[in-house]
Amino acid sequence: MKIAVLFCFFLLIIFQTDFGQNEEIPRKQRRKIYHRRLRKSSTSHKHRSNRQLGIPQRTVFTPVARFPIVNFDYSMEEKFESFSSFPGVESSYNVLPGKKGHCLVKGITMYNKAVWSPEPCTTCLCSDGRVLCDKTMCHPQRCPQTVIPEGECCPVCSATEQREPTNLLHKQLPPPQVGMDQIVRKEALQSEEDEEVKEEDTEQKRETPESRNQGQLYSEGDSRGGDRKQRPGEERRLAHQQQRQGREEEDEDEEEEGEEDEEDEEDPVRGDMFRMPSRSPLPAPPRGTLRLPSGCSLSYRTISCINAMLTQIPPLTAPQITSLELTGNSIASIPDEAFNGLPNLERLDLSKNNITSSGIGPKAFKLLKKLMRLNMDGNNLIRIPSQLPSTLEELKINENNLQAIDEESLSDLNQLVTLELEGNNLSEANVNPLAFKPLKSLAYLRLGKNKFRIIPQGLPGSIEELYLENNQIEEITEICFNHTRKINVIVLRYNKIEENRIAPLAWINQENLESIDLSYNKLYHVPSYLPKSLLHLVLLGNQIERIPGYVFGHMEPGLEYLYLSFNKLADDGMDRVSFYGAYHSLRELFLDHNDLKSIPPGIQEMKALHFLRLNNNKIRNILPEEICNAEEDDDSNLEHLHLENNYIKIREIPSYTFSCIRSYSSIVLKPQNIK
Template identity: 95%
Template sequence: MKFAVLFCFLLIIFQTDFGQNEEIPRKQRRKIHHRRLRKSSTSPKHRSNRQLGIPQTTILTPVARFPIVNFDYSMEEKFESFSSFPGVESSYNVLPGKKGHCLVKGITMYNKAVWSPEPCTTCLCSDGRVLCDETMCHPQRCPQTVIPEGGCCPVCSATEQREPTNLLHKQLPPHQVGMDQILRKEALLSEEDEEMKEDTEQKRQTPGSRNQGQLHSKGDSRGDRKQKPEEERRLAHQQQRQGREEEEEEEEVEGEEGEEDEEDEEDPVRGDMFRMPSRSPLPAPPRGTLRLPSGCSLSYRTISCINAMLTQIPPLTAPQIKNLELSGNSIASIPDEAFNGLPNLERLDLSKNNITSSGIGSKAFKLLKKLMRLNMDGNNLVQIPSELPSTLEELKINENNLQAIDEESLSDLNHLVTLELEANNLSEANVNPLAFKPLKSLSYLRLGKNKFRIIPQGLPASIEELYLENNQIEEITEICFNHTRKINVIVLRYNKIEENRIAPLAWINQENLESIDLSYNKLYHVPSYLPKSLLHLVLLGNQIERIPGYVFGHMEPGLEYLYLSFNKLDDDGMDRVSFYGAYHSLRELFLDYNNLKSIPPGIQEMQALYFLRLNNNKIRNILPEQICNAEEDDDSNLEHLHLENNYIKIREIPSYTFSCIRSYSSIVLKPQNIK
C-alpha cells in the first residue's frame, strides 16, 4: 500500500513538472537552450568550438584556408590538406572590422545582410558570424510529391491536386504563401481573442442575471448548469471556425476550378497560383494574368529569365514586380521604353549579356524611380550608363570594357553604398579625380583587375573598404588616404609594392584601419609605419626575409592576426623583439612554408596565441621551453599547433614538451620529411 501511495505521489510530481515545461513557449525554450549552450561553449575546454546548438541554425566556421587571398592553382593544391584536420579553425574568413562584416566565398557581406546561398537556406551576417537557417517543410499526406522549380519544399503532384481542400495549406510551398498565411493566422487569433473576451464578460455578470438565464432554461441538470472551462470553450470555438473555414475553402476552390475551365484556351501564366484564398480585407498579391517568354518563370514579385536565350528585353507590364533577372542571355541593347511596364523594380540583373554602351537609350533607366540594385557584369560597356536612378544603392559593372570615368559618370548617385568596377581598363590616367565626389554614401569600392599604378585619387570620405588587387600599384604616397578617415579594410594583393615605397605617413595615423592585405607584392621586410589600429595583417607570398624589431610596438590595442606564409624567413630574420608589442594580443601566427630551422623565439610568451602554423619548414628539434613556459603552471591558450612536413624526429621529443597544451589532439606532427 505504501509503495502504491509513493508511486502515485511521484506520478503527480512528474505530471506537474511536465505541464509546467509545456507552458513555456517554444521560442522561450529555444532561447533558454541557446543561453545554456553559449555558456558551455565559452568554458576553457570548449573555447575553440564556435558552433552553437541552435535548432535548425548553424554558424559557418571557416576551415584553415587563406581567406582574403585568392591563390593561383599551384598554391591552392598545397592548401587542400588544411581542411582535412578536424576541429581546425581560423579567422581568415572573418574581417575583424568594427562593422562586423563577413567574407563569404570572396564576397563581403555587411553586418545584418541576409542572403540565400541555396534553396531552403537563408543566411544572416551577424557581427562577423554567418548564421544560416533551413526552412522547415510541412509533411505531405499524398502518395506522390514533387518539388516545384525554384521551391524548396515538396508539394503534391498534379495528379493529387483534387485532394480535400482542408489539407491545402499543408501542400503549399512555405516561401510562396508564408506571408498570407501569417496574416490570416493573426486575423483568426484576433477574432478568437475577441470572442474569449466576450465569454469572460458573460462570466462576470451579476448573480441575478445568471439566475435569470438559468430560469429561462428548463430541464437543466446540475452538470449542465456548470460553466465549461476556458480551454474547452476555446477548443469549441476553434472547431467551429475550422469547419466554417473548410466550407469556404471548398466553395472558393470550386469557383476557381470553374474559372480555370473558362480560361484554358489562353493558358496564361498565373503569378498567384499557389496563393491561399483570403476572406479578410487584408492586402494580398494582385490576381491577374501575365504572359512570359519561354524559359522564364514567375515567383512572388520576381520574374526570372536566366539563360532563356533572349535577344531583347521582353515587353512586360507588371507594376507589382520588384525583381527582374535577365542574366545569361544575348541581349545587346536597352531601348528607352524597355522598363516602362515595370515602374516598381528594385533589383535588375542584366549580367552576362552582350549589351553595348551605344545600345543603351539615354532614358532607359529614367522611369525606375525605386531601383536599388543594378548588375551589369560581363557585358561590353565602354562607359557607365547615363541618367542612372538616384535611388541606386548597389552598382556592379565588373568584367566589361570601361575606358574612362569622368566627372559626370556617377553624378546624382548620393545613395550608392557599393560600387564594383573590377576587370576593366581603368587607370589613374582615365579616371577623373572628381569622379567619386558625388558618392556621399559609398562605403564599399572594388577596382581590382585594372591598370592603376597609384592609389586612385579623390576617394570619398565615407569609404570603408577598398579593394585594389591585381593592379600595377608600385607605391603608396602620403596623400593617398588623407580624406578617408573611416577606411577599415584595404586589399592590395598582387601588385608591385616594395616596403621602401610606402610613405611613413601614408596610413600610420588612421584610427579605423584594421585590415591590410599586401600579399604577393615585392616586400623583403615586414613594412614599418603600419597603422596604429591594425588588427589583421596578411603578407603571404612575398620575399620577406626579416621581421624588424619593434615593428608592431606602436599598435593599440595590438595586432591579432599575422599571416607570413610562403616567404623566405629563416632563424636570423627574427628575434625576441620582432614581435614586441604583439605578445599580449597576437591570436593567430602563420609562419608555414618558410625556411625556419627552429621554433621562433618568444612563442611561449604570446599569452593570447591559440593558432600557430610552423608546418613545411626545416625544423629539426623542439626544445620544451620553446613552446611552454616552465615557470608558469597555467595552461596555454594554444589550441592548434601545426608542425608537420618538417624534419622532426617525433620519438625524440621529450614527453613534457607540450605539457601546457590542454589537448594533444590539437597538435599535428605527422607526416615528417626524411632526409
C-alpha cells in the first residue's frame, strides 16, 4: 500500500513539473511577443483570408486567452456590426445620484430618510442612498371568496358569498360613502369584547372549589348530552351574544326587505366589511356619513378629487384624513373655513387650478397645524400665501405669476426643507435679500425659469442644492456663495455666462460642492478656478474650443464625470496636460458631437475610465495604443466605447487595437459616415 502511494505521489510531481515549464513565460512577456507577431502578420499578410475572427458575442477574455487573428476582408466588419446592438446601460448628464445619502427615483431627488408611496400598497424609504420598499401586509381572510375594493390594498370578503354557519349576511361598504363613526364603533366594540374576556379570565382564576365542581359537572353534562350548567360569569356573556345575534338577525331582515338606512343604523360594522389596522380607538368624529363629491374617492386616509370638475373646495368633515388631492379642477378661491373639518391634514395638493392670491383668505391655512407638504403649482398666484403653517417641510409654487418675495413672505417657515418657485416673474429686483433668512432648514431651492441676472443674494447657509436654469444670469461674483458652505449641487444651464465673468474666488474654496452644470451658456473654454471638491462637471452645448492645461490639477479627490458633448473641440484644443489631475479619477468622458479628427491623447492612461463617447466627430483612423497600451499588463475598465458616426474604415483597424478591452461587445463602431 505504501509503495502505491509513493508511486502516485511521484507521478504527480512529474506532471506538475511539466505544467510549470509551460508557464515559464510571464504574462507581460507573452502579451509583448503576441503583439509583435500580430504587427508582422498585419503588414505581410494583410489580404490573407484563411484566418477568421472566432469570438462569440459577449466573450470575456481571461488572462491566458489567445486573441484570434483577424480577417481584414470581412470577418472583423461582421463582428463589429454586432457590437452596436449591445444593450448597455447608457449614462446620463444628471447630477450625481446617491450623494449625501440622497436617492434618485424617476428623475426626482429624494432626501435621506424621505418616505413616499409609489403605489397604493407600497411604501418606500430612502436610507443612505438606497431605496427600500415594503408592501402592505394584509390579514388573512377566512371566507371562500374575497375581493379587493378599488383604492384599497387588502382583500375583503365578497358580498355575494354564501352565508356562514351563523347565518350572518356579509355586506360590503358602499364606495362613495364611508361612515367614519362606524369605524370608531367597531374598534370600541372590539375593546369591549376584550374587556369581557379579561373579566371572565379573572373570575375563573378566583373561582372556589365549589365552582370547580360546577365546572366538572358542566363538562360531564355536556359530554353526556344532559342539562348544561353555566359557569360563573357565563350568563352575562351569553346574554351579550344573544343580544348581538338578535341585532344581526334584525339587520339581515332589514337588508332582505330593502329597508336598511345606513345613516341612522346603530349596529356595529362587521369586521369583514371594512378592515382597519388594530390600534387604540380614535377620537369619535361627528356622527354621520362622509359624503364625497362626484369624481372623488377615498383610500385609507387620502381623499382624491383629481380632475373632478370642482369649482370650490368641498366641505368635508373627517379628522382622520391626512392627505387631500384636488389637482386639475377649476377652484378659484380658498375661504378661511375651507379646511376646518380636516385639522389633521399633512399633505395638500391644489396644483393646476385657477386659484388667485386675492381669493385666498388670510386664515385659510391657519388651522392646519400638521401640514407638511403644500403644492400650488399651476395657479394664478402673484404672491406667496400668508400665515402658512410653521410645520411645512415642502412648498411648491411653480408655474404661477409671482411678482415679488418680501421679507415677511416666508416668515416662520423654519422647518422648510424644499422650496420650488420655478416659472414665475422673480428677479434680483423684486426678491428681498432677507427673504430667505427665516429658512434655517432649507436644503433644496429651485428658482429656474425666472428673470434673475445674478445669483440671488441672502441664500441660507443650510442650502445644499440650487437650481437656476433658464434665467438670464451673466455673472458669478466672489460673494455669491460666501455663506453656503454646505452647497453640493449648482445647476446654471441655459443662462448667459462667459468664462471671464466667473470670479476666481467664486467657488474654488467650496469643500462640499461636487456637481456643476453650466450647459448651454457662452463658454469658449473650460472655466478655470473650479471647486477643489468637484466630481461632476456638465458643459454641454457651449462653444468650447479648448481644455486649458492643468485645469483639473488642483482637484481632490479628482473629477469623475466630464461631459463636453455638442461643443467645438478640435485636435489642437487639448493635449496630455489638459486632463492632468483627472487621469486617475475620470469614470465617464463624453466628447461626442465635436470636431475631433483623432483619438484625444492620454485616453489609455485613464485607468478608472468606464464610459467613453467619441461618436459624431471626424475621426478617420484609430492608431495602435491610442486606446490600449500593449506595454502594460492590466486590462482596461472600459465598459462602453462609442465610435459610431465618424469616418473610420473598420476593415483597416488593427486587430490588437482593442486588446485590453475585456468584452468586444462594449464597442460600438457602426454606422460610419462615407465621404
